[in-house]
Amino acid sequence: MKGNSLRLPFLMVALSASTQVFSAQGLLTEEDIFAEIDSVTGVTHLKQSLSQVPAAVTIIDRRTIEASTALNLVDLFRLVPGFQVYFIHGNKPGVTYHVPGGDYSRRLEVKVDGRSVYEPLLSSVEWNTIGVDIDDIEYIEVVRGSNTAADGSNAFIASFNIVTRSPLADAGTKFSVQHGNQGIKSRAISHSSQYDQLTTNFTLKASDSQGFEDFDGKDISDSADTFTVRYQGLWTPTVTDSINFQLGTGDTKTTIGPSDYKKRHWKNKYQHFNWKRIANEWSDVELVLYHNEIDFVDNDDSYDVATTLYLYGANEDGKSLHQLMGGDLVLPSEIQQVLANGSNQIIAQPTYAHFSDRWDAELRSNIYSIDDLRMSLAVGSRHDSFETELFLGGPGRISQVSNRLNANLEWTASDALTINLGNALEKIRNKDNTNSYRAAANYQLSKKHIFRLAGSHSYRDPTLLEVNQNSIYTYDNQGEKITLYTRVRSDNDIATEKQISREIGYLGLFDDKKLSLDIRIFDEELTNLIGERREPSVGPLKDIAKTVNIIDNIENMKLKGVEWQLQYRPTNQLLLSLNHSYLVAEGDSWYGYDKHDDAASENDHILDLDKTVPENMANLLVSYEMSGGLKFSGSYHYKEGYKPKPGAVSLPSHSRFDFKASKRWFSQSNWMELSLTAQNVGDDYQEHFSFNKFESLYVLGFKLGSN
Numbered sequence: 281m282k283g284n285s286l287r288l289p290f291l292m293v294a295l296s297a298s299t300q301v302f303s304a305q306g307l308l309t310e311e312d313i314f315a316e317i318d319s320v321t322g323v324t325h326l327k328q329s330l331s332q333v334p335a336a337v338t339i340i341d342r343r344t345i346e347a348s349t350a351l352n353l354v355d356l357f358r359l360v361p362g363f364q365v366y367f368i369h370g371n372k373p374g375v376t377y378h379v380p381g382g383d384y385s386r387r388l389e390v391k392v393d394g395r396s397v398y399e400p401l402l403s404s405v406e407w408n409t410i411g412v413d414i415d416d417i418e419y420i421e422v423v424r425g426s427n428t429a430a431d432g433s434n435a436f437i438a439s440f441n442i443v444t445r446s447p448l449a450d451a452g453t454k455f456s457v458q459h460g461n462q463g464i465k466s467r468a469i470s471h472s473s474q475y476d477q478l479t480t481n482f483t484l485k486a487s488d489s490q491g492f493e494d495f496d497g498k499d500i501s502d503s504a505d506t507f508t509v510r511y512q513g514l515w516t517p518t519v520t521d522s523i524n525f526q527l528g529t530g531d532t533k534t535t536i537g538p539s540d541y542k543k544r545h546w547k548n549k550y551q552h553f554n555w556k557r558i559a560n561e562w563s564d565v566e567l568v569l570y571h572n573e574i575d576f577v578d579n580d581d582s583y584d585v586a587t588t589l590y591l592y593g594a595n596e597d598g599k600s601l602h603q604l605m606g607g608d609l610v611l612p613s614e615i616q617q618v619l620a621n622g623s624n625q626i627i628a629q630p631t632y633a634h635f636s637d638r639w640d641a642e643l644r645s646n647i648y649s650i651d652d653l654r655m656s657l658a659v660g661s662r663h664d665s666f667e668t669e670l671f672l673g674g675p676g677r678i679s680q681v682s683n684r685l686n687a688n689l690e691w692t693a694s695d696a697l698t699i700n701l702g703n704a705l706e707k708i709r710n711k712d713n714t715n716s717y718r719a720a721a722n723y724q725l726s727k728k729h730i731f732r733l734a735g736s737h738s739y740r741d742p743t744l745l746e747v748n749q750n751s752i753y754t755y756d757n758q759g760e761k762i763t764l765y766t767r768v769r770s771d772n773d774i775a776t777e778k779q780i781s782r783e784i785g786y787l788g789l790f791d792d793k794k795l796s797l798d799i800r801i802f803d804e805e806l807t808n809l810i811g812e813r814r815e816p817s818v819g820p821l822k823d824i825a826k827t828v829n830i831i832d833n834i835e836n837m838k839l840k841g842v843e844w845q846l847q848y849r850p851t852n853q854l855l856l857s858l859n860h861s862y863l864v865a866e867g868d869s870w871y872g873y874d875k876h877d878d879a880a881s882e883n884d885h886i887l888d889l890d891k892t893v894p895e896n897m898a899n900l901l902v903s904y905e906m907s908g909g910l911k912f913s914g915s916y917h918y919k920e921g922y923k924p925k926p927g928a929v930s931l932p933s934h935s936r937f938d939f940k941a942s943k944r945w946f947s948q949s950n951w952m953e954l955s956l957t958a959q960n961v962g963d964d965y966q967e968h969f970s971f972n973k974f975e976s977l978y979v980l981g982f983k984l985g986s987n
Contacts, residue, residue, distance in 0.1 A: 318793075322391075322421040322441040324430055324688035324702060325656040326646055331730045332690065334700035334720030336424040336785055336800040338845060342445075345417055347855050347903035349915045349938035349957055351464075351979055353414065353442075354407055358899050358917055360422050361800075361843035361859035363438075366924075366968040370462075370491020371504035371534055373407050374968070377424065377438040378804065378839050378863060380892040380925065381968070386810075387740060387777075389427065389435035392442045393526065395552045395570045398434045400664040400680075401636035401671075403743040409548045409574065410442075411508040411530045413485065415456060415468065418445045424800060424843070426781055428716035428738040429702030430656075432684055436740040436779060447472045447481040447514055452986030460957075460979030463490025463503065477517055483510045491535070492972055504534040520559070526552040536578060548574040562649040573637040578670065636666035652693070658686040664744055673750040680744050682708045698722040700734075706741065714739035714776060732785035740777040746810055746831050747774055765825050766817065771832040780805045791850070799844040806867075809835035814872040814885070827872075837867035837889055857901040865893050869926045887926035896920040909944035924968050934965035936974075942981075955981040 323333045330337060338360045350356045354373040357363045366374050366381050374381045375388065384404030390397050392412055399406050420442050427435040450472045458466040466487035473480055491502035508530040515523040532546040552570040559565060642660035647653075665679035672678065688702040700720045707713040720734035751767040781804045788797040811834045814827040843861035848854075872885035897920065903913040914937070921933040942955035959977040967974045 320421050322430075322439065323423055323427065324690065324700065325644060325658065325686075326648075326654055326688060326690055328690065330787060331724060332698050332700075332722060334702065334718060334722070334732070334734050335427065336732075336783070336798065336843075338422040338424060338798075340420040340422070342418055343849075343855065344857065344901070345414060345419075347911070347913050348901060349913055349940045349959065350414060351458075351957060351959065351977070353410070353412065353417075356414070356417075356420065357422070358915075359857060359859065359901060360424065361845045361899075362424055362841075362861040362863070362897070363422075364894060364897065364919070367972055367974075368968060369502040369535060369972060371408065371489050371502055375405075375407075376893075378841075378865070378893065379437055379806065379809075379837065380889070382925070386743075387434070387436040389431045389439035390442070391431075391440065393444055393524070393552065394441065394554065394568060395526075395550065395572075396434065396638075396640070397572065399572075399574060399636065400638055400744055401574070401634060401666040401668060403745050406546070406574075408504055408506060408532050408534050409530055409546050411485075411510055411528050411548075411550075412442060412444060413466075413468075413487075415454075416444050416483070416510075418443045418449070425783065425802065425804075426716075426718075426736050426738040426779055428740070429704050429718040429736065430686060430688055432686075432704055433706055433714070433716075433740045436738055436777065444512070445481075447474075447479040447512055450481060454983065454985035456981065456983040458979050458981045460977060462975070462977060463488060464977070464979055465489075477515055479514045481510075481512045483512075484508075485510075492974075502535045504532065506530065506532045520557055522556050524552075524554040524556075526550070543579040544576055545579070546574065546576040548572070563645065563647045566644045566646075568642045568644070569640070571637065571639050573635075575633065575635050577634070578632045632668070632670040634666065634668040634670070636664070636668075639663045652691060654690040656686070656688045658684075660684045660686075666744065671745060671749050671751055673752045673754070678744060678748055680708060682706060682741075696724045706739075708741055711741070714741060728789050730787040730789075732783070732787070734783050734785065736779070736781045738779040738781070740779075742774045742776065742810060746770060749831055763819050766819065766828045768812070768829040768831065771830050774810065774831065775808050775833050777809055777833070778807045794850050795846075795848045797844065797846050799842065801842045802840070804837075804839040806835075806837045806839070808833040809837065811835050811869060813870055834870040835867060835889065837865060840864050853905045855901070855903045858899070860896070860898045862896055863893055864895065866890050871926070889926055891921075891930060892923045892926055894920040894922045909946070911940075911942045911944075913940040914938070929970070931966050931968070931970065935962075936960045936965065937962055950984065950986050952985075953981075953983040955983075957981065 319327050319329050320333060320337050320339065321327050323335050323337060340356055340359055344359065345356065348356060348359065354365050354375055357375050358365050362377055364376050364381055368374055368383050374383070375385050377388065379387065384402055386403050388405065390405045392410065397405055397410050420440060423435070423439045426437060427439040431439045450470065453471045454469070456468045458464065466485070468483065468485040470481060470483035486507045488505040489503060491504065508528065510526070510528040512526045513524070517523070529549040530546070534544055534546065536542045536544050550570065550572045554566065554568050556564060556566045640660065640662045642658055644656065644658035647655045661681070661683045663679065663681050665677055667675070667677045669675050683706070685705045686703070689700070691699040693699055698721070702718040704716045705713060716738045718734065718736040720732060723731045725731065747770055749768055749770045751769070753764040753767070754761050781802065783800055783802040786799040810831060812829045813832050813834045815830045816822065817825050817828050841861065841863035843859070845857070845859035848856040867889035869887040869889055870884065871887045896918070898918040900916040901913065903911065905911040917936045919934055921930045923930050938957070938959045939961060940955060940957045942953055944951060944953040957979045960974055961976055964973050964975050966972060
């Protein structure tokens with residue numbers, strides 16, 4: 281692990297609604313900790329009821345989590361309408377909302393107790409390194425739609441806030457173990473204790489998974505194993521102050537894929553500190569500091585000059601193998617000299633090391649009552665940096681400083697009408713600022729029927745990697761660097777992504793809130809989306825490796841549809857959750873074109889984005905708990921066929937049935953639980969790529985804890 285000794289690590293935290301256990305008078309109560317969740321903070325950073333929020337929100341609470349058939353964190357997101365969960369390979373999950381899913385979740389903000397886990401080097405969320413699993417979670421707030429007005433550029437399409445369980449909620453010691461087919465194993469132990477005003481939790485976890493076993497009878501290797509350590513503390517020195525801090529570290533071995541299945545070894549750590557003071561009954565102030573650091577090493581085959589040239593079609597005589605049928609093509613003189621002087625020189629290393637870190641500080645103040653107005657004001661600053669010879673074409677570190685100012689206002693215009701306005705001003709050093717905003721009006725026809733009309737204008741700045749990538753093969757010819765081939769490079773003129781979104785929402789609450797129906801009708805236009813286009817190669821290998829990948833603004837999309845979720849909880853024993861999304865996507869991806877042309881020409885290669893997201897998806901969860909602690913759950917998932925990327929062959933539609941049975945026993949001081957989860961009980965199906973075959977999965981779980 282690398283670090284900067286001049287920067288003192290922050291004492292840390294993750295402040296979440298589950299650990300903000302102070303009432304207006306600053307006193308702790310059991311009701312504050314264990315009450316049903318009927319409000320959210322992730323949309324505007326103000327505490328709001330679902331009838332007040334300016335966006336569609338799904339809450340996955342603890343009861344739903346325990347009732348679900350999920351075996352990992354991303355499985356839970358199938359319970360959110362419009363969200364697509366998929367796998368790049370057996371142990372590399374992906375999550376996206378409305379837009380096509382790629383290898384990396386680039387436009388989705390994911391926070392753990394308010395700490396962003398977005399990785400600046402890979403411009404995405406690396407789910408295997410988060411260090412939080414199902415048992416750690418109290419609830420998840422999911423904002424469906426852009427939330428840049430509150431969470432900034434990363435929340436371009438949607439945002440999550442994963443709220444972990446407070447140490448106050450898990451007193452004593454807990455042990456759990458899982459074993460299943462496909463090499464699934466996990467072990468975890470945690471202990472919570474209290475010393476005067478300090479409550480702490482310490483957790484150790486290890487997990488292994490073999491992944492997909494084979495493709496057409498050929499063994500593949502996409503396994504993963506993870507070890508994490510996590511410490512969380514809650515200190516209440518006064519009745520008006522709460523201090524939350526978290527420290528964590530992890531070691532993960534996984535795979536780059538799906539084409540070559542090379543190994544990647546991650547090491548990460550984080551620190552998170554949150555101090556909140558309730559100034560009086562109508563305002564509070566909050567300071568959030570965190571630091572994320574990650575190292576990873578890619579293990580690849582080493583290539584010398586001759587081998588590399590052969591891979592790109594050149595034989596040892598300097599002739600193109602690809603063109604021998606139509607006549608020999610003699611390589612340029614530079615390459616012939618390379619072969620003559622040292623064809624065994626290593627130019628692609630067996631390992632590449634990468635390092636990145638993020639420092640973030642934010643000061644926020646919430647004002648809850650000024651003549652029917654409530655406001656959240658925040659100012660923050662972030663420093664991102666990384667080192668990676670593979671992606672930058674040589675050693676060295678690049679960094680970026682960004683500052684932000686957020687303001688969200690809620691105005692109760694009348695008993696029936698609530699107006700929300702939000703704005704985020706972000707400024708990256710030496711770049712133009714972006715100004716994202718949102719406006720919404722919520723009208724209560726009655727306490728049972730709430731309608732929402734909302735619109736937003738959002739921007740996403742290109743990330744450090746998107747602006748600076750330059751992946752090249754070079755040869756050292758007696759001190760002179762010769763670039764043999766450029767794999768990927770960034771265009772010199774990458775612009776900011778832009779989204780204009782409009783929506784109509786409805787929330788219906790029936791039978792004393794036991795039954796709820798949430799509907800979102802949306803129209804979204806996304807322009808200047810960043811992807812990879814192809815351009816003719818330059819340099820010595822231009823006639824062999826004919827194209828180079830260019831990171832650039834190449835895609836535009838229009839999205840229209842409707843999504844809804846229904847939840848029914850008539851008793852503490854029965855839970856039913858049903859959702860469906862219908863999405864029509866159209867657009868284009870300029871896969872290959874002349875950058876200097878203002879208009880399309882016959883030589884351009886433009887791909888259609890239609891059918892690159894499933895048009896229909898549906899999920900159903902039913903759970904019933906019998907007397908004596910016996911619980912049965914069943915779920916159904918449907919995904920219509922789609923193209924995993926532009927120009928690809930469509931995958932077939934598939935349905936999947938999952939089941940879970942669990943039984944819990946209690947003694948005077950301890951409890952024990954035994955569970956069996958079966959996923960995809962039925963035929964195999966293809967997952968995102970044709971070579972990813974999802975088979976039936978059976979996992980036996982055991983938990984033991986003290987009361």
